[in-house]
Amino acid sequence: MNETDFLIRGMLQKENIRFSFADTTCTVTKGVKIHDTDPVASKIFAEALTSAALLSPLLETSEKYSIRWDYPHGELQGIIADVNASNDVRGLIKQAYLMDKPHSEDDIFGKQDGFIAITKSKDGKILNSGKSRAGLANPAGDAGFFFSVSDQIETEIVVAVSFNADPLKPIKRCCGLMLQAMPNCDLNLLETYRNRMNLDEFRDLLLLEIPIEKQLWTLLEFISREKDNIVYEFGASPGFTCSCSKAKMKQALTTLGKDELEKIFQESDTSPKISCQFCHKQYSFKKSEL
Numbered sequence: 001m002n003e004t005d006f007l008i009r010g011m012l013q014k015e016n017i018r019f020s021f022a023d024t025t026c027t028v029t030k031g032v033k034i035h036d037t038d039p040v041a042s043k044i045f046a047e048a049l050t051s052a053a054l055l056s057p058l059l060e061t062s063e064k065y066s067i068r069w070d071y072p073h074g075e076l077q078g079i080i081a082d083v084n085a086s087n088d089v090r091g092l093i094k095q096a097y098l099m100d101k102p103h104s105e106d107d108i109f110g111k112q113d114g115f116i117a118i119t120k121s122k123d124g125k126i127l128n129s130g131k132s133r134a135g136l137a138n139p140a141g142d143a144g145f146f147f148s149v150s151d152q153i154e155t156e157i158v159v160a161v162s163f164n165a166d167p168l169k170p171i172k173r174c175c176g177l178m179l180q181a182m183p184n185c186d187l188n189l190l191e192t193y194r195n196r197m198n199l200d201e202f203r204d205l206l207l208l209e210i211p212i213e214k215q216l217w218t219l220l221e222f223i224s225r226e227k228d229n230i231v232y233e234f235g236a237s238p239g240f241t242c243s244c245s246k247a248k249m250k251q252a253l254t255t256l257g258k259d260e261l262e263k264i265f266q267e268s269d270t271s272p273k274i275s276c277q278f279c280h281k282q283y284s285f286k287k288s289e290l
Contacts (some may be wrong), residue, residue, distance in 0.1 A: 002039050003026075004237060005022065005027050006019060006237050007054075007087060007233060008212070008234055009233060009235040010231050010232025010233065011230070012179075012229055015190070015224070016182045016183065016231050017176060017180065017185055017193070020055075020056075020242070021055045022050060022175065022176055022177075022238055026240075027238045028161070028174045030240040032045055032170055034048070035096050037096040037097075038097050040158075042161075043173070044076065044079070044139060045091065046110075047138065048079045048139040052067055053089050055083060055143070056065050058083060062084075063084065063085055064120070065084075066117065067083075067117075067118050070134070072112075073110030073111060075101040077094040077095050078093050079091065079092045082278075083238075086236050087235070087236035088241035088243070089241065090278040091240075091278065114133040115134050116132055117131040117206065120177065132150045141157065141158075142147070143155075144157040153181060154190055156178065156179045156198075158198060159206075160176070160204075161173070177197065177219060192265075193223045197223060201222070249285075250283075252276060253290060272284065
């Protein structure tokens with residue numbers, strides 16, 4: 001396993017298809033440990049966090065994607081992930097324990113379709129937002145479907161994850177690849193590539209532990225049957241990084257209003273604490289601070 005995560009961005013020049021390829025093993029490991037997810041939930045959470053990381057090259061400085069997967073009729077219920085142009089990724093999963101639940105996709109994701117909503121913002125201001133059906137029982141696939149339908153940019157995202165028996169290092173490997181059509185792309189050829197990406201053989205290649213650039217060439221050659229058609233560069237490395245702060249938590253608390261805050265202090269023997277839902281860091285406040 002690589003000691004640090006990485007992301008490579010580039011183009012298949014002849015086909016005019018851009019791609020991003022990422023190893024998110026460390027990012028996902030940190031996320032599943034923070035949220036104490038069981039193996040079933042960990043796999044789903046890994047797909048969501050990796051999908052967010054793969055989208056980072058689409059962002060410019062100070063921009064951010066906020067992604068929400070909602071499966072209201074399933075045991076999973078939902079996932080949230082954020083990513084910025086620096087590939088700082090954070091996320092939460094509403095149900096961290098799914099192994100004791102029924103294991104069919106219908107039970108986990110719901111028999112009725114959920115939805116995925118993605119908002120792009122910059123410095124706190126919304127630039128655009130959209131929403132589409134999430135019916136693939138796969139957060140990565142649903143994210144690709146969103147861009148294909150909502151933004152009308154044909155996109156495919158595939159993520160593979162493997163596990164260790166060690167609870168301190170639960171994720172053995174997690175990698176993902178995104179293909180996205182650029183103007184004048186041959187969409188029939190892209191569809192062929194997308195079909196190859198969804199083969200089990202391709203997922204096995206995603207989990208190969210070989211030198212980074214050799215793995216990239218192996219993956220893209222498997223998809224396109226060529227190896228002299230690629231330009232690429234290393235992009236911002238992904239990492240599970242939360243943007244919470246005491247100042248932000250204070251602002252959240254003060255929205256409750258004076259009467260509600262007075263009640264909280266009356267019912268608490270110590271200074272009340274508020275926990276960040278993404279990283280579980282706790283912040284405590286004295287009455288004088290509010």
